[in-house]
Amino acid sequence: MSAWQFRSPQIWFTMGPQSCEPRVVRELLRAGATGVRLTFSYGSAELQCERARLVRSCASELGVDVVIIADLQGEKCRIACVEGCNEIPVRQGMSARLVFAGAADVQSLVLPLQNPGPIMTIKLGDLIIEGDGAMVFRVEDVSAEGIRVTVQTDGVIRPGRGLLAVSSAFHPNAMTQKDISDLNAVLECGLFDGIAVSFVASPEDIVVARRVMAETGVHLPIIAKIETEQGISNLAEVARAADALMAARGDLALTMNWVELPHSVRAIARAARDAGKPWILATQLMEGLEKFSLPTRAEICDLAQWLGCGAQGVMLSYETAFGSKPVQAVELTRRLVERYGQK
Known part of the structure; x- marks a missing residue:
């Protein structure tokens, strides 16, 4: 992915205990996954690079393209x-x-x-x-x-x-020493297509990541994960600095008044559109599958709504990392994306 060439719409799965075996990775790619998120909140950088190598191998076997994203932890x-x-x-x-x-x-x-x-x-x-x-x-x-x-x-x-x-004063550091070390490992291994920076609150957080890349001479697109009130307050500037935005609804709904979450996601969509950047919808897209054979009615309408608002990618989290039906989660997401996603 050079200069963030989005093959819209994207469907990314999060790798975890339920989706780290080669057989499952191949099934997820066959089901319609176009990318994978490898989260550096768990395991070592070496483990995530090895997982990236596994995904590349599986995609090569199937003759498909895959986007591999390194999700940096941020201060926790x-x-x-x-x-x-x-x-x-x-x-x-x-x-x-x-x-x-x-x-x-x-x-x-x-x-x-x-x-x-x-x-x-x-x-x-x-x-x-x-x-x-x-x-x-x-x-x-x-x-x-x-x-x-x-x-x-x-x-x-x-x-x-x-x-x-x-709290509006909650402001974790987006790029800690661990994140800088992990980013250097990502750039060195040469298997990733982009990085996601957590807790982005201002354009400076993106500048720090780009500075690390400049020192190595390797440049990857940057997704700014919007997860705090400060990130929402500085959306326009962050959207101009980053290559894409992510509506990271999990933490965003917890660090602010949860009633404001729909308004915040609309603001993310608007800022991305105004800056001419893609945006990705994340968190609790298909968790209803843990209880039912289909996504809940609310999940169906939720995903269709945000795809209609211009989301150019969706990211499954718990559903594929820990859920009992990772492949079905991707299959059903694909059906909704095909029906409601903007081409």
């Missing part, structure tokens, strides 16, 4: 892993402490944080979201030692999961 705060403990059951109203240093005490709900920087701007009353929104905490106190929170829903806390803050 996580609950530290606790040895021998994958889940901590909690009930609404319970108090927990998220501490900046020290050991975990599961019985007392004292949980250390890894890289707390992104949520250090929170204040009393803000909400902290774990993972994809399964667990919500309300901030009751912030001190030099940590954050005291109240559990807002019955459920389980999962050590190792990421945390996001529902």
Whole structure:
């Protein structure tokens, strides 16, 4: 893909445990996938480069083109892993402490944080979201030692999961040292067609990535993932700086008032159109397949609506990485894209 030559419309799958075997990759490509997202939030750069090599091999066997995207992690705060403990059951109203240093005490709900920087701007009353929104905490106190929170829903806390803050001040760094290292590995291996930069808040985030590329002499198109209020506020400038935009609805719905999500996606579509750039729709396109044999009626209308608004690509996430029906998810997405996508 030179100068971001989009073969519109694109259908990308996210590789994960359910889609990393050669047989499944070939089935996904036969089903209509035109690209794959390899996320550097999990595993090593070496693993993702090896996976890119696998996808290239499968596409070559089938005689099809495939777009391979390196999705850089960005700055991420996580609950530290606790040895021998994958889940901590909690009930609404319970108090927990998220501490900046020290050991975990599961019985007392004292949980250390890894890289707390992104949520250090929170204040009393803000909400902290774990993972994809399964667990919500309300901030009751912030001190030099940590954050005291109240559990807002019955459920389980999962050590190792990421945390996001529902706050206009939430501004994770888009290009950390890890991301720069991963980007250098991507450029060196020569198997990727583009990169996705997470938590893009301003054109400077794109400039940093281009600077790394300039140092190596290898230039790849850049997708700006819009996931925060700051990214929405600077859409016009970001759209001019990037090669494409992604409506990354998963984190975007968690870092702002979720009621505003449709308005934000419309703003992304408008900014991309005004800048003459493609945009990609992501998150929860076909998760209804975990319960039903077809996508939900809401999913059908959702995808058709945004394709009609000019989305030139869609990206499946959980559906193909962890879902039980990855190939069917691609097949049904393809049918909707063929019917409603703009040629």
